Amino acid sequence: MSTGRKQLDIVSLYPKDMNIYGDFGNLKVIEQRTRLYGYEPRIHMYNVGDAWPARADLIVGGGGQDHGQVNVSKDLFTVSDTLHTLADNGVPILVICGLYQLFGHYFETVDGARLSGIGILGVHTVGQKVRMIGNITEHTARFGDVIGYENHSGQTFLDDPSHAWGTVDGGGMGNNGEDHTEGAVYRNVIGTYLHGSLLPKNPAVADHLIRTAAANRYGNFEDLGGSDEKAQLEKLNSLADAARKTAMARPR
Numbered sequence: 001m002s003t004g005r006k007q008l009d010i011v012s013l014y015p016k017d018m019n020i021y022g023d024f025g026n027l028k029v030i031e032q033r034t035r036l037y038g039y040e041p042r043i044h045m046y047n048v049g050d051a052w053p054a055r056a057d058l059i060v061g062g063g064g065q066d067h068g069q070v071n072v073s074k075d076l077f078t079v080s081d082t083l084h085t086l087a088d089n090g091v092p093i094l095v096i097c098g099l100y101q102l103f104g105h106y107f108e109t110v111d112g113a114r115l116s117g118i119g120i121l122g123v124h125t126v127g128q129k130v131r132m133i134g135n136i137t138e139h140t141a142r143f144g145d146v147i148g149y150e151n152h153s154g155q156t157f158l159d160d161p162s163h164a165w166g167t168v169d170g171g172g173m174g175n176n177g178e179d180h181t182e183g184a185v186y187r188n189v190i191g192t193y194l195h196g197s198l199l200p201k202n203p204a205v206a207d208h209l210i211r212t213a214a215a216n217r218y219g220n221f222e223d224l225g226g227s228d229e230k231a232q233l234e235k236l237n238s239l240a241d242a243a244r245k246t247a248m249a250r251p252r
Contacts, residue, residue, distance in 0.1 A: 038224025063097025148194025
């Protein structure tokens with residue numbers, strides 16, 4: 001039922017197959033903060049075989065086991081043209097781990113099987129036997145330090161290292177454990193290995209996605225929330241700050 005508020009259509013990509021290490025929390029943060037800013041989130045769960053929704057202002061997707069990637073890889077090509085158009089038009093998209101890999105050129109498993117990706121991000125991934133696991137602090141130009149938790153065996157390499165989302169030092173392995181890059185970006189598309197969930201500890205990233213979605217749809221972003229909503233946002237931001245400090249102090 002419509003509330004009379006301005007709406008934002010938010011698509012969750014493959015939540016049945018690609019939802020691991022708390023990635024579903026990213027959607028919940030987007031939904032909650034969208035409401036607190038005075039907009040009405042319309043959530044669309046897109047799974048294998050579903051019809052693509054009529055509108056997508058913001059897209060978020062998570063990671064999964066290798067079999068989950070196999071389940072979604074073929075279906076992803078049925079919506080590839082749509083996703084490319086949305087990405088080219090500046091729609092904000094956040095993809096984590098497995099979907100980050102499938103938004104690249106390809107993912108080659110440790111056994112040599114290759115899953116083709118849709119090529120929105122200029123990366124390719126090769127599986128290895130040793131996993132890269134631990135708390136991670138990523139340094140980004142736009143958001144400062146971004147906090148998360150990585151757990152992946154794939155080594156991801158960028159066509160152009162300048163298109164990395166950020167860099168890591170001793171606080172993480174990043175894309176591949178070799179070149180200190182983490183994640184990749186194309187316009188308003190962000191691919192990253194940061195689980196945790198990512199957005200509860202990084203509200204600046206969540207707000208960027210929401211503000212961009214609103215500006216794309218309505219011409220600008222307006223904070224339409226009342227005093228109660230603003231107080232709730234302040235509390236959430238305070239909790240996020242405490243969580244960030246705790247996470248950054250933890251050993252890998």
